[in-house]
Amino acid sequence: VLFTTPTQAADPLPSWKDGKTKASIITFVKAVTDKQSADFVAPAERIATFDNDGTLWTEQPMYTQLSFALDRITQMAPQHPDWASKQPFKAVLDKDMKTLAASGEKGLLELVVASHSGMSTESFEAIVLDWFSQARHPRFKRPYTEMAYQPMLELLAFLRANEFKTYIVSGGGVEFMRPITESVYGVPPEQVVGSSIKTQYEVQDGKPTLVRLGEIGFINDKTGKPVAINDHIGRRPIAAFGNSDGDQQMLEWTAAGDGARLMMLVFHDDKDREYAYGPAGGQPESSSGHFSQELMDKAKKNNWNVISMKNDWKKVFPDKK
Amino acid sequence: VLFTTPTQAADPLPSWKDGKTKASIITFVKAVTDKQSADFVAPAERIATFDNDGTLWTEQPMYTQLSFALDRITQMAPQHPDWASKQPFKAVLDKDMKTLAASGEKGLLELVVASHSGMSTESFEAIVLDWFSQARHPRFKRPYTEMAYQPMLELLAFLRANEFKTYIVSGGGVEFMRPITESVYGVPPEQVVGSSIKTQYEVQDGKPTLVRLGEIGFINDKTGKPVAINDHIGRRPIAAFGNSDGDQQMLEWTAAGDGARLMMLVFHDDKDREYAYGPAGGQPESSSGHFSQELMDKAKKNNWNVISMKNDWKKVFPDKK
Numbered sequence: 001v002l003f004t005t006p007t008q009a010a011d012p013l014p015s016w017k018d019g020k021t022k023a024s025i026i027t028f029v030k031a032v033t034d035k036q037s038a039d040f041v042a043p044a045e046r047i048a049t050f051d052n053d054g055t056l057w058t059e060q061p062m063y064t065q066l067s068f069a070l071d072r073i074t075q076m077a078p079q080h081p082d083w084a085s086k087q088p089f090k091a092v093l094d095k096d097m098k099t100l101a102a103s104g105e106k107g108l109l110e111l112v113v114a115s116h117s118g119m120s121t122e123s124f125e126a127i128v129l130d131w132f133s134q135a136r137h138p139r140f141k142r143p144y145t146e147m148a149y150q151p152m153l154e155l156l157a158f159l160r161a162n163e164f165k166t167y168i169v170s171g172g173g174v175e176f177m178r179p180i181t182e183s184v185y186g187v188p189p190e191q192v193v194g195s196s197i198k199t200q201y202e203v204q205d206g207k208p209t210l211v212r213l214g215e216i217g218f219i220n221d222k223t224g225k226p227v228a229i230n231d232h233i234g235r236r237p238i239a240a241f242g243n244s245d246g247d248q249q250m251l252e253w254t255a256a257g258d259g260a261r262l263m264m265l266v267f268h269d270d271k272d273r274e275y276a277y278g279p280a281g282g283q284p285e286s287s288s289g290h291f292s293q294e295l296m297d298k299a300k301k302n303n304w305n306v307i308s309m310k311n312d313w314k315k316v317f318p319d320k321k
Numbered sequence: 322v323l324f325t326t327p328t329q330a331a332d333p334l335p336s337w338k339d340g341k342t343k344a345s346i347i348t349f350v351k352a353v354t355d356k357q358s359a360d361f362v363a364p365a366e367r368i369a370t371f372d373n374d375g376t377l378w379t380e381q382p383m384y385t386q387l388s389f390a391l392d393r394i395t396q397m398a399p400q401h402p403d404w405a406s407k408q409p410f411k412a413v414l415d416k417d418m419k420t421l422a423a424s425g426e427k428g429l430l431e432l433v434v435a436s437h438s439g440m441s442t443e444s445f446e447a448i449v450l451d452w453f454s455q456a457r458h459p460r461f462k463r464p465y466t467e468m469a470y471q472p473m474l475e476l477l478a479f480l481r482a483n484e485f486k487t488y489i490v491s492g493g494g495v496e497f498m499r500p501i502t503e504s505v506y507g508v509p510p511e512q513v514v515g516s517s518i519k520t521q522y523e524v525q526d527g528k529p530t531l532v533r534l535g536e537i538g539f540i541n542d543k544t545g546k547p548v549a550i551n552d553h554i555g556r557r558p559i560a561a562f563g564n565s566d567g568d569q570q571m572l573e574w575t576a577a578g579d580g581a582r583l584m585m586l587v588f589h590d591d592k593d594r595e596y597a598y599g600p601a602g603g604q605p606e607s608s609s610g611h612f613s614q615e616l617m618d619k620a621k622k623n624n625w626n627v628i629s630m631k632n633d634w635k636k637v638f639p640d641k642k
């Protein structure tokens with residue numbers, strides 16, 4: 001026969017274990033998409049914002065972008081002989097992670113600026129794509145583009161299937177992420193908000209060019225996230241997803257709107273399948289992704305959902321292609 | 322009978338006179354949407370950017386936002402007794418347009434900052450909407466939201482019907498435009514890019530708030546337009562529309578991409594139905610919207626389309642509601 005009886009709709013979140021966390025996603029999406037519901041939200045207002053590092057993909061043993069910056073510095077070193085004796089560059093070239101860490105945020109910014117500027121936006125995009133095609137995660141030996149979390153990929157797709165617009169709102173560099181967000185997450189460049197360095201418009205040999213300057217434009221972290229959401233989107237999200245103290249203000253800003261809201265934090269408590277860090281819950285501190293006990297307490301108090309990687313996810317990474 | 326023979330599709334641009342200008346729009350859209358065409362562009366890449374003042378709506382006898390700022394200053398004056406003797410505020414209160422003009426760009430920025438800051442983003446939106454509901458254009462006696470150009474409204478709709486994403490990229494303040502762009506132009510807030518003042522995230526009495534600070538964040542004009550397009554959209558437009566020297570770099574940046582491109586400039590040569598100003602073509606200079614002879618020459622040389630309001634448009638403004 002040509003026609004069969006309707007079967008039950010497939011589970012849209014197959015990598016999520018049944019339980020309270022998965023149920024709160026399903027309940028929220030039903031409420032805002034059901035025209036009969038008091039919590040119905042028009043499709044145009046269905047904005048969901050996602051932090052990237054540690055929320056959508058792994059940020060250990062170091063931020064992916066930092067790994068890119070260190071590789072770039074090593075690659076650029078022959079053109080910069082002074083780096084052999086100049087910190088924090090020397091530490092990178094010596095693979096001296098202790099001295100590198102001691103250079104702090106200031107040192108890291110210096111490395112990022114040196115490795116991310118001085119070329120056109122088009123050249124930078126080519127450099128980023130070339131790096132992603134070659135670099136491999138040190139523990140899992142997979143391309144970084146395969147280090148996204150399978151349950152979060154399903155969540156992004158589920159929200160979009162329900163007419164949400166999914167945005168990335170990350171502390172990472174916007175032009176580091178954009179070349180790969182469409183293929184990895186299904187998020188187009190115009191829906192990626194991030195930190196940035198300044199660019200300058202120049203006509204070089206008759207060719208209009210945007211040159212990446214050695215100067216930070218915007219740091220999209222903490223209080224910067226609601227500012228950037230307002231600047232780029234101009235609407236308040238109804239759902240927000242993060243994993244660290246840097247996301248607190250984005251979740252607060254989201255929660256403070258009227259009507260149904262969904263706030264979620266990924267908690268890394270799965271040393272075997274990924275990593276375990278906090279310091280919340282007595283887990284070890286990490287130099288990427290600080291999830292404080294204060295944030296955990298705030299989440300509990302405000303009914304923000306904390307996703308336990310260990311208990312809520314059936315699998316962490318996508319199957320190998 | 323229930324079925325009729327198909328009729329010829331209605332003209333998508335009924336307010337445009339037949340001729341070279343209208344034909345270049347139709348030809349371009351056909352080329353980029355026809356899968357058999359060498360110039361086919363995937364829907365995701367169909368980005369069109371529009372300047373606002375003088376391109377989508379009238380900017381005479383002064384920018385709409387300046388009119389708003391002057392009204393706000395007058396309204397706020399009782400709380401600022403010092404303004405009675407302090408320029409450029411005194412000039413506003415005295416309706417002394419000559420002294421006001423003499424205060425130059427610096428004076429105007431001072432007025433804009435004073436009238437646009439010190440409140441939350443939500444309060445500012447309410448102030449803007451209230452002003453639009455009451456203010457009337459001095460010559461045409463219509464709400465400013467009805468001062469959009471009917472042919473450009475048709476063009477926006479025609480592009481969207483062909484799966485373009487239409488963006489406003491304006492020197493005007495982003496939070497002045499966003500409250501009305503959806504209803505006037507069908508452009509949602511996340512597709513409005515503009516100048517901005519800085520905002521700051523604060524929790525006031527437990528309520529997360531974005532406060533508008535008295536400090537310019539970004540001026541979205543001239544070389545700023547390609548910078549902001551890259552920052553907000555992350556793709557190069559394939560079509561761009563402007564009306565003044567402030568749009569030159571946006572059009573250059575658009576034109577410099579590969580494949581079919583459409584660049585258009587609205588030229589105001591219609592004193593009877595709207596306004597006539599240049600100085601291109603020997604028309605009078607205007608304090609809003611400078612269309613230089615150099616820009617006109619550049620347009621001719623590069624086959625950018627110059628829209629003659631007088632000769633290309635059947636009507637200028639929408640019918641009264």
Ligand SMILES: [Ca+2]
Pocket residue numbers: 051052053054055242243244246289
């Ligand atoms: Ca994070």
Ligand SMILES: [Ca+2]
Pocket residue numbers: 372373374375376563564565567610
């Ligand atoms: Ca203009």
